[in-house]
Each structure stands twice: as C-alpha cells, then as structure tokens.
Amino acid sequence: MADQPNSETPQALINALLASGFPFQTAVAQVVRQCRAYRLVGEEVAWRDDTGTDQFLDLVAQRGHVVLPIECKKTQKEMLTFLRPSPADRDVNRTRCVYLTQIQDSTRRSALFCSDWQLMPKSAESGFCVVSTSASGKDQRMLERDVQQLVRGTDAYAQRYKHDRNANVAWQDTLIVPLLVTNAKLFVAEYDPADVSLDTGQFAMPLPAKVLPARWVRFRKAFTSAGKDVGDRTVFVIAAPAFPEFLGKLDTLSNGPSPDGRVRIP
DSSP states (O other), rough: OEEEEEEEOOHHHHHHHOOOSSHHHHHHHHHHSSSTTOEEEEEEEEEEESSSSEEEEEEEEEEEEEEEEEEOOOOSSSSEEESSOOOOOOOEEEEEEEEEEEESSTTOOEEEEEEEEEEEEEEEESSEEEEEEEESSSOOSSHHHHHHHHHHHHHHHHHHHHSSSSSSSSSOEEEOOOEEEEHHHHHHHHGGGGGOTTTTSOOOOOSSEEEEEHHHHHEEEEEEOOOOOOOEEEEEEGGGGGGGHEEEEEEEEEESSOTTTTTEEE
C-alpha cells in the first residue's frame, strides 16, 4: 500500500510525472473499459520491427469483429491541422484497413487482405497534416512518423491475430483499424489550391482557408511496411475528449469490403 502523499515530493519527480505520456495512456485505456461492448485486449502489446527491435502498441481494444490497435499521443503544445484542398469534398465513410477473412473452402484457413470498408462515423479525409508546435508556426514536425509506426504495429498484430484464429469454427470478417488518440487540438483547413501563390508557396493574407475544429479525422496515405505494399491506409486521428463518442458511434455500414483495390497480404 502506498504511503500518503506529502508536500515534500521532489520537484523532479513531479516534473517527470507531468511530462510522461503513460498517465495519458492509462486514461485512454480507462475510457475503453467504461464503454459497453468493448474490451481492452492488451496494454503495451509487444511486436518486433523488421530490424529486430522490440516495439509496443500502447493499447489494443476490440468490439465484436472490429479490433483497434491504439497509439496514445500526448503533447503539451501541438496542434494538428489536416488539409482539405478541395472544399467541395464531403465527409466520408470509406476506411481502407487490413481485415482477416476465412477462406470458404475445405481448409477454412485465415487470410489477410487490405481494402476499403464503409465505417461510421463519417469524417473529413486528408493525406496532409501540418503540425504546429509554436505560435510562430515555424516549429513543425511530421505526424507521418508516429502514424507509420502505428501502421507497422497494426500489421504485426494482424499477423499474430491470423495465427491465433481457430480454423475449426466459422467466423465473420474481422477488421483491424488503427487509431491515434491525442490531446492535441485537431483542425481541418478547407481551401482552393488556386489561393496558394506559386511565387511564395504561401497563402495570401488574410488567410483564405476556412479552418474548422474537428473531433476526428481520417488520415489516409501510403505508408511503407516490412511486407507487401498494399497502397493507401486509413488511420483515425481522434481528439481525446471525443474518444468516448467515437467509440459509441463506431460501426460497419457494409457486410463486406469493396472489391476495388483489394490486396492480399502474405
């Protein structure tokens, strides 16, 4: 049993606790536990990258036939702005993800594919994210690095999940959809590409883009992996305060994947 806290707690300890991302990760895990129909499959789920280095998925959650590998991204000052260069684009349901299916033959073996599924809830979809870490806007980093690591961890978990499925029992397709949950503020910037100067590479001022807050966004683009190239992938980027709402709305709208662009994963 822990002793009672006191006023002499070292400042270095306090600073370390405030800076750590692990408390945020446990808070996200608690949200999963409190959502009906979901179960927390694992925390700090180990996987090994193509260099042999041990890595970890922060969380893995599941509801029925949907498995959710989750990366918890805590930040102190970042804002994520997703670009939408065609304002006429509508929010979408399409979600390109890995899924596990049972081959309908005498073997009833498992196979992994990647294709588009129709999932709720709708959101904006973007392949570009501007990460702002200072008021000047000059201090920027790439979201792709975090998302690519999550995608690779998702693929590794999918292979393990495939290995563990029982071929003697019939089961429906299982979707494996990666989520990045963050306390960063999310925005979507809608604009006409013609408003960007070819001379300066910048927007004219006042800013012509329409910038809107977002609760969640589909971040979709191609990410490298150790295995076969399967094209674009979708990762949901979710503002942490909206995470319970997202889990409550998450659902499949179709009984199967789109046949267009379907790729089998060895």
